[in-house]
Amino acid sequence: MDRILEPEVMDNDIEAYEYDQMDFTEVNTDFALLASKLGRNEGKVLDIGTGTARIPIILSDLCPKWHITAVDLAESMLKLARQNIKKASKSEQITLTLVDGKKMSYEDNTFDLVISNSLVHHIPNPLDLFYEIDRVVKPDGNILIRDLLRPVSENDIEEIVTEANLDYNPRQKQLFKDSLRAALTIMEIENILWQIGWHNAQIYQSSPRHWTIINIKLR
Secondary structure (H helix, E strand, C coil): CCCCCCCCCCCCHHHHHHHHHCCCHHHHHHHHHHHHCCCCCCEEEEEECCCCCHHHHHHHHHCCCEEEEEEECCHHHHHHHHHHHHHCCCCCCEEEEECCCCCCCCCCCCEEEEEEECCHHHCCCHHHHHHHHHHHEEEEEEEEEEEEECCCCHHHHHHHHHHHCCCCCHHHHHHHHHHHHHCECHHHHHHHHHHHCCCCCEEEEEECCEEEEECCCCC
């Protein structure tokens, strides 16, 4: 099936709240555990498309000496992220900023680790995001990107939602389906990696509905 774009920015208080109430604890923890193995004992980490900051909060517990800069383009998401970070007492370790991941103001070679989870499917031209990640990560830094995998058909989407057995209300299920339709295939991601020159990148299907890029050696 062809890719069907969804809005790039979920900057709506109601949708942001619905998103934050969706239980991604298992997949977020898995992602954070993987990220924790890719950085140094101390370092600067950038989380692009942080949403409501659930992953940085988990990661800050796993790696208490890391400083995490968490950015998002949706103020509605960051509003909830601030509340979540304050509740978790992580304000000193996590810095939140309203930033477009496709055109960031950070200097070249700034971060030891760049991570992004479930952002790529929001970007009309994901190559723009990948170029920015390539620019801001240090030459010896690492990258972890994960996102949804676009199913072959609408029937597959319905099966994925059913088999996931998610305790979602109708609006949350619709958001999930829209995200699956907007996601990329592994072949499309491989083409992006080829264009940007990440020839040593490891990309694999990490679950029935996710792909992962891990531990890219840049230069």
